[in-house]
Amino acid sequence: MTKNNFDFWTTYDNLCSSLRQANKNAIADELKKVQGYATGMSDGWFDFLFAFEKIIQDNSTILNNEEKSVADDLIIKLKTSLNNR
Secondary structure (H helix, E strand, O other): OOOOOOHHHHHHHHHHHHHHOOOOOOHHHHHHHOOOOOOOOOHHHHHHHHHHHHHHHHHOOOOOOOHHHHHHHHHHHHHHHHOOO
């Protein structure tokens, strides 16, 4: 990830904040924890991607459509960025 890092993390942080406001603290905590996987090394970004996808999949029945949409957009952007490396 390059220039889009800021936009990505801003959106990611906004998603976490939205989840906290909706009392979905456990999901927000998981997302913040796996954020640390994105160390700047390719392996870290892929670890982050897989963990992020798993959290979203595991909680798909709890997340509302807006939250799922934001998460899906972030996942698509991340996959695109990683595939273009």
